[in-house]
Amino acid sequence: MDNKLNVLKKxxxxxxxxxxxRTPHGQIQTPFFMPIATKAAVKTLSSYDMERLGAQIILSxxxxxxxxxxxxxxxxxxxxxxxMDWHGxxxxxxxxxxxxxLARRRKIKEEGAEFxxxxxxxxxxxxxxxxxxxQQTLGxxxxxxxxxxxxxxxxxxxxxxxxxxxxxxxxRSKEHFEQHxxxxxxxxxxxxxxxxxxxDVDLRIKHAQDLVGIGFDGYAIGGLSVGEPFExxxxxxxxxxxxxxxxxxxxxMGGAKPHEIVAYVKRGVDMxxxxxxxxxxxxxLLYRFVHDDLNRPDFYETVHVTNSKYAMDKTxxxxxxxxxxxxxxxSRISKIEPDSKFEIQRSGNSSVxxxxxxxxxxxxxxxxxxDEMLAYRLAxxxxxxxxxxxxxxxxxxxxxxxx
Amino acid sequence: MDNKLNVLKKxxxxxxxxxxxRTPHGQIQTPFFMPIATKAAVKTLSSYDMERLGAQIILSxxxxxxxxxxxxxxxxxxxxxxxMDWHGxxxxxxxxxxxxxLARRRKIKEEGAEFxxxxxxxxxxxxxxxxxxxQQTLGxxxxxxxxxxxxxxxxxxxxxxxxxxxxxxxxRSKEHFEQHxxxxxxxxxxxxxxxxxxxDVDLRIKHAQDLVGIGFDGYAIGGLSVGEPFExxxxxxxxxxxxxxxxxxxxxMGGAKPHEIVAYVKRGVDMxxxxxxxxxxxxxLLYRFVHDDLNRPDFYETVHVTNSKYAMDKTxxxxxxxxxxxxxxxSRISKIEPDSKFEIQRSGNSSVxxxxxxxxxxxxxxxxxxDEMLAYRLAxxxxxxxxxxxxxxxxxxxxxxxx
Numbered sequence: 001m002d003n004k005l006n007v008l009k010k011x012x013x014x015x016x017x018x019x020x021x022r023t024p025h026g027q028i029q030t031p032f033f034m035p036i037a038t039k040a041a042v043k044t045l046s047s048y049d050m051e052r053l054g055a056q057i058i059l060s061x062x063x064x065x066x067x068x069x070x071x072x073x074x075x076x077x078x079x080x081x082x083x084m085d086w087h088g089x090x091x092x093x094x095x096x097x098x099x100x101x102l103a104r105r106r107k108i109k110e111e112g113a114e115f116x117x118x119x120x121x122x123x124x125x126x127x128x129x130x131x132x133x134x135q136q137t138l139g140x141x142x143x144x145x146x147x148x149x150x151x152x153x154x155x156x157x158x159x160x161x162x163x164x165x166x167x168x169x170x171x172r173s174k175e176h177f178e179q180h181x182x183x184x185x186x187x188x189x190x191x192x193x194x195x196x197x198x199x200d201v202d203l204r205i206k207h208a209q210d211l212v213g214i215g216f217d218g219y220a221i222g223g224l225s226v227g228e229p230f231e232x233x234x235x236x237x238x239x240x241x242x243x244x245x246x247x248x249x250x251x252x253m254g255g256a257k258p259h260e261i262v263a264y265v266k267r268g269v270d271m272x273x274x275x276x277x278x279x280x281x282x283x284x285l286l287y288r289f290v291h292d293d294l295n296r297p298d299f300y301e302t303v304h305v306t307n308s309k310y311a312m313d314k315t316x317x318x319x320x321x322x323x324x325x326x327x328x329x330x331s332r333i334s335k336i337e338p339d340s341k342f343e344i345q346r347s348g349n350s351s352v353x354x355x356x357x358x359x360x361x362x363x364x365x366x367x368x369x370x371d372e373m374l375a376y377r378l379a380x381x382x383x384x385x386x387x388x389x390x391x392x393x394x395x396x397x398x399x400x401x402x403x
Numbered sequence: 404m405d406n407k408l409n410v411l412k413k414x415x416x417x418x419x420x421x422x423x424x425r426t427p428h429g430q431i432q433t434p435f436f437m438p439i440a441t442k443a444a445v446k447t448l449s450s451y452d453m454e455r456l457g458a459q460i461i462l463s464x465x466x467x468x469x470x471x472x473x474x475x476x477x478x479x480x481x482x483x484x485x486x487m488d489w490h491g492x493x494x495x496x497x498x499x500x501x502x503x504x505l506a507r508r509r510k511i512k513e514e515g516a517e518f519x520x521x522x523x524x525x526x527x528x529x530x531x532x533x534x535x536x537x538q539q540t541l542g543x544x545x546x547x548x549x550x551x552x553x554x555x556x557x558x559x560x561x562x563x564x565x566x567x568x569x570x571x572x573x574x575r576s577k578e579h580f581e582q583h584x585x586x587x588x589x590x591x592x593x594x595x596x597x598x599x600x601x602x603d604v605d606l607r608i609k610h611a612q613d614l615v616g617i618g619f620d621g622y623a624i625g626g627l628s629v630g631e632p633f634e635x636x637x638x639x640x641x642x643x644x645x646x647x648x649x650x651x652x653x654x655x656m657g658g659a660k661p662h663e664i665v666a667y668v669k670r671g672v673d674m675x676x677x678x679x680x681x682x683x684x685x686x687x688l689l690y691r692f693v694h695d696d697l698n699r700p701d702f703y704e705t706v707h708v709t710n711s712k713y714a715m716d717k718t719x720x721x722x723x724x725x726x727x728x729x730x731x732x733x734s735r736i737s738k739i740e741p742d743s744k745f746e747i748q749r750s751g752n753s754s755v756x757x758x759x760x761x762x763x764x765x766x767x768x769x770x771x772x773x774d775e776m777l778a779y780r781l782a783x784x785x786x787x788x789x790x791x792x793x794x795x796x797x798x799x800x801x802x803x804x805x806x
Contacts, residue, residue, distance in 0.1 A: 377449075
């Protein structure tokens with residue numbers, strides 16, 4: 001396979017790196033964060049909003065889209081890009097995590113994962129081959145192999161069995177993926193392997209070596225952020241660092257708080273996703289920057305806007321701590337690699353800035369107190385913007401050699 | 404009081420008229436529709452969205468805003484315009500209707516309406532004077548007197564008693580309003596009387612004469628759209644037509660379907676509000692134009708987008724039947740009276756057009772089926788846009804002498 005990650009600069013003081021990842025729907029500046037459009041929409045936001053926010057890529061969900069609207073609709077539309085009118089890159093997960101976390105009467109067999117839909121109880125068998133078919137029908141730019149997400153409480157024997165099967169599923173995924181490029185809605189898509197092994201570092205390394213032996217366009221580290229301590233996640237990343245090829249992107253799957261993202265990027269992570277910015281937004285928890293120095297653990301703070309002390313707070317939602325960094329940074333970065341197929345809409349991006357600058361914490365507090373849907377939307381915009389700007393700041397810091 | 408309605412053209416075939424209403428926050432082209440921002444937001448939309456949609460004025464709610472966020476917050480912000488960052492005109496109702504429809508343990512006394520909050524059961528006494536205080540604190544551009552909204556099932560004696568009291572409340576409202584212009588957040592506001600009398604035409608006429616005797620900047624027809632037949636509403640409007648002064652705006656309060664709006668405007672109505680476009684949107688019912696001729700009762704249709712037949716429908720949400728009429732019409736109308744203080748943002752307006760044109764009925768069907776909040780937002784934009792465009796088409800038809 002082609003090398004699709006171009007590393008532009010490496011940090012001298014950590015394993016962080018700054019690069020560009022090529023996908024069929026455009027280039028992505030790394031390291032980057034993927035807002036989650038679980039069911040073909042980032043909750044409360046449209047694809048137009050995502051462009052205005054300057055998102056480079058979104059993540060969507062094989063399991064959910066397979067159940068609703070289903071592949072008939074997806075074939076009719078020619079894939080997810082057309083369906084939701086988003087023409088930047090899309091990564092889709094394989095469905096393995098949702099079978100593990102959402103579905104009922106789950107049974108893992110060699111053939112695949114048998115489960116009952118969480119919606120209507122209907123029975124399904126998600127095989128590696130079906131997961132590839134779904135993702136190729138969705139027209140995903142970054143396709144994930146089907147894996148079994150192993151919970152931290154598996155005993156050693158069950159864990160070993162699972163990991164060995166996940167290697168076999170990865171092989172089957174790759175074979176099927178490559179054999180069906182012709183019928184794919186996105187033949188140029190990248191295929192990523194997913195490393196598992198819970199917090200068993202030796203097993204993680206062995207599994208990563210097996211995946212590298214099969215050969216993928218990128219490597220995800222799965223099965224973390226499922227309850228284990230932050231330090232264990234860091235230990236896994238440290239252990240995997242010398243094993244994973246340096247010329248392929250590394251994707252940390254699952255939740256990460258802002259300071260955790262900094263720690264993961266310093267351990268070589270190029271890609272992250274997280275439901276926290278949007279989920280927390282819907283509970284009235286906002287993120288904002290406090291210090292420019294990302295190396296300080298307290299570079300950000302959280303604002304619980306539902307607290308009555310904000311009822312008369314006239315701080316803008318694009319307040320002084322939320323600098324207008326994105327558009328400036330984007331223009332800097334575009335000098336590095338200007339021929340992106342998917343252009344971030346700079347004019348629209350500034351509109352989000354100006355839209356949020358109109359509203360205050362006091363107004364948002366009121367909208368939450370009377371349960372107006374606009375509250376969830378404005379708060380989501382604030383937090384997604386924070387996470388995207390965090391990645392911009394990280395990229396700039398790596399470029400400037402301060403990371 | 405100054406005459407603040409400038410009638411530009413009268414229809415030759417109906418009582419419809421085309422004019423301009425001056426308010427402290429800008430001129431409004433009449434006849435017009437007011438989207439309802441009950442609790443300081445049109446549900447799912449921001450004031451930025453309202454500008455993009457080309458709304459000329461919004462309606463907000465004394466009862467709700469008095470309870471939450473309360474007048475302390477409103478004083479701190481210097482009124483509702485600043486609080487929600489909407490700088491076009493605002494009309495506020497008096498709270499009378501909500502006391503009637505929402506509050507618990509309601510008791511009408513000469514002094515005012517005693518009620519318990521629907522939120523926490525706290526007791527309040529809404530007097531005509533307090534309603535004026537609240538609306539002057541909100542900084543409303545069009546203030547409504549406190550009235551008692553009489554249900555259709557009142558017996559004649561109760562109805563008579565109520566109507567006589569409503570006249571006394573109207574006088575008290577006007578006196579208090581005029582005595583407190585200095586402390587108002589909007590001293591140039593207009594004050595409207597509200598006509599009541601259920602479907603008793605003689606009582607309606609008598610009451611209207613009493614209100615005209617007191618003298619207001621405009622006259623609302625209240626207490627309709629509360630369950631009585633459409634024909635009765637028309638009969639009331641017909642009876643009031645010769646009684647109400649031609650140089651003052653006439654406001655039909657309450658719900659109206661698109662074809663009913665046409666009928667009311669033909670009976671001299673200049674202003675309307677309605678929760679239907681936004682409420683129906685949240686249930687997946689969309690409006691769209693079918694014919695250009697508004698005189699046909701079937702000039703529009705409703706689309707129940709949750710119906711499975713729309714799952715693969717690629718018709719755009721700004722579909723062929725929803726013409727891009729607003730911006731063109733606005734530029735036509737601005738020739739008539741160009742010095743509006745509040746300028747409708749034409750560039751933003753075209754963004755709503757282009758935003759809605761990106762999404763299909765099939766995508767919206769999916770968003771409803773998976774209960775994404777974006778569904779409610781997109782559908783609300785479609786329907787508010789329809790109602791605003793309907794008024795544009797009505798204004799154009801009057802100008803062209805076809806109405």
